[in-house]
Structures are given as C-alpha cells and as structure tokens.
Amino acid sequence: MNAPPVTWLYVPGDRPERFGKAVASGADVVIIDLEDAVAPVRKDEARRNAVAYLRARPESLGCQVHVRVNDPATARGRDDLAAVGELADAVRLPKVESTAVLEAVAGAPAYALLESAAGIVAAHEIAAHPTVAGVALGEQDLAAELSITDEQAMNHLRLQVVLAAAAAGLPPVPMSVYPDVKDEAGLLASCRTGRALGLFGRTAIHPRQIPVIRRAFRPGEEETARAAEIVAAAEEAERAGVGAVALPDGRFVDAPIVARARRTVALAHRLADPPHHPTDPQHHPTT
Numbered sequence: 001m002n003a004p005p006v007t008w009l010y011v012p013g014d015r016p017e018r019f020g021k022a023v024a025s026g027a028d029v030v031i032i033d034l035e036d037a038v039a040p041v042r043k044d045e046a047r048r049n050a051v052a053y054l055r056a057r058p059e060s061l062g063c064q065v066h067v068r069v070n071d072p073a074t075a076r077g078r079d080d081l082a083a084v085g086e087l088a089d090a091v092r093l094p095k096v097e098s099t100a101v102l103e104a105v106a107g108a109p110a111y112a113l114l115e116s117a118a119g120i121v122a123a124h125e126i127a128a129h130p131t132v133a134g135v136a137l138g139e140q141d142l143a144a145e146l147s148i149t150d151e152q153a154m155n156h157l158r159l160q161v162v163l164a165a166a167a168a169g170l171p172p173v174p175m176s177v178y179p180d181v182k183d184e185a186g187l188l189a190s191c192r193t194g195r196a197l198g199l200f201g202r203t204a205i206h207p208r209q210i211p212v213i214r215r216a217f218r219p220g221e222e223e224t225a226r227a228a229e230i231v232a233a234a235e236e237a238e239r240a241g242v243g244a245v246a247l248p249d250g251r252f253v254d255a256p257i258v259a260r261a262r263r264t265v266a267l268a269h270r271l272a273d274p275p276h277h278p279t280d281p282q283h284h285p286t287t
C-alpha cells in the first residue's frame, strides 16, 4: 500500500492563480474546491478552471490533485462529477449522509466527507461502500449543526469516524481544517490531539499550515529511537530463529507492536526532510 498522505491543501476553484502555489506548498494532496469556498455566482467558472488545470497538468507534478465537487445529490454536483471525474486523481463528496448518493459516482476514487449528524450515524455503512476510497470529517459543518464549541465533544465524533474507516479497511482518517491560519501553536496542539485519537495527517486551508502539520505528525526523537530499538530486536530475533522478542530492558514485544514500530520509523524518515516543492509550469509567481 502507498503511504497515506500527511498534508492536504484546499484551494478555491475560483482562484486559479493559486493552484500552482498550492502545488508548490509541498502538500501531498491539493484539493481544488468547487463547493463552500466558491460563491454561487462563480461556480461555473470554478469548474472550468479545475478542468483546464487538470487537463494541462504535467504527469510529474509531485502531488495528487483532488476536486471537491458540489453535493452529488444536486444537478450541479452531478455536472461537477461528469466534468472532473475522469481527470482528477480523486473526488471529494461533501455532506454524504447515506450510501444512496454514492451509487451514481463513477470514475475517480471518491472520498466521502461526513459533516452532519446523519453522516456520522451512517459512517460505517458509508465507509464500507465499494465506491469509497476514504472518509473524513467536515468539522466546521458538524460544529455548526450540533452547536459544538468544545474539542473534547468533537473527539467523540472523530473516534466514530476513525473506527468506521478502520473497520472498512480504509486508509487512516485525516483531520479536518483548522480555521485560524495564524494560530500555529493551536494548530500544532490540535494535530497532536488528533494523532493520539488515531487520526493521521490533516487538511489545510493555507500553505503556511503545511510545515506545521508535518511537524505535528512526525514522530519525536525519543519515540523514533524506541521504535528503532524494537525493530532491531525483532530483526535480531528473526535472524536467530526466535519467535519471542525481548528488548534490552527485558520487556517483551509482540507482532503488532513490531509492525507499529516499523511504521513509526518509516514515517520519521518520510517526514524528516522538508516537503518536496515541485516546479509547476502552471505556477506563475507574478500573477
């Protein structure tokens, strides 16, 4: 399996001069938004921008490009899907509340956004649908609908989606956006909370959030050293043909702990370097 993305960056579909900047941010996935970031009067133009960008993008862009379409239960959403479904690396479906809306989705892999009480309640069913390649929360919509003002309350909803994704064999769930683009400390703390809940990676709305998210999800030095120790002990035991693994301090570790340690070491290596900044021919810094 390919390593799951750590950083996802939204860019409004009606700001095509920002698409190249989004790619150059080093995000693993750039999401061109046709939904809530775009005013109704600019939605046709945003769709045209997305199509033009996707048609002209080079093969070696260095990141995936997804498109968040409008609600696929509406004519606009269906037209979005028809326009970008075959061009984007994946589509994101907003406000999914049941599997009914998924039946009509074909083409690119689909990520379902669970952003309402109904969506959270149906999370297991939605995550298990064959069309769905991943699920994520839309915490701004959820907080508005449920009048949630407290992160601990949101954590209950986050855990339900983490469970639904894992039970359906989907990739780990990335965190929803952190709306205050200037609050780096708050973003970092919130990412660490999410990481402890089993969420992995985060969706950003501004390029400056990308390095903060990478830092938050990078295993710490002590954690990495401990994981490397477990991996080394497991490899030593394998060479010696011994099943049980004991660490130098006498603690035994079993297969899931070794597997997790391997993931930690791989992630520490992956996030050690600064993000890749591809040169996008459609990026015109002066525009």
Ligand SMILES: CC(C)(COP(=O)(O)OP(=O)(O)OC[C@H]1O[C@@H](n2cnc3c(N)ncnc32)[C@H](O)[C@@H]1OP(=O)(O)O)[C@@H](O)C(=O)NCCC(=O)NCCSC(=O)C[C@H](O)C(=O)O
Pocket (backbone or CB within 6 Å): 009, 010, 011, 012, 018, 019, 021, 022, 033, 036, 037, 115, 137, 138, 139, 140, 141, 142, 176, 177, 181, 205, 206, 207
């Ligand atoms: C949040 C913003 C509106 C802020 O815009 P602005 O004030 O213009 O930003 P800056 O002046 O700080 O910009 C500095 C430079 O960075 C570039 N920039 C900014 N944002 C982006 C971006 N998203 N992608 C690419 N490049 C970006 C600017 O062009 C400046 O560049 P330069 O001129 O060269 O210095 C804005 O950041 C923004 O629009 N963000 C995305 C908003 C969005 O897409 N929202 C939808 C997703 S949110 C969501 O999904 C919620 C969910 O549904 C839920 O319910 O939870």
Ligand SMILES: [Mg+2]
Pocket (backbone or CB within 6 Å): 036, 094, 115, 138, 140, 141
């Ligand atoms: Mg939303």
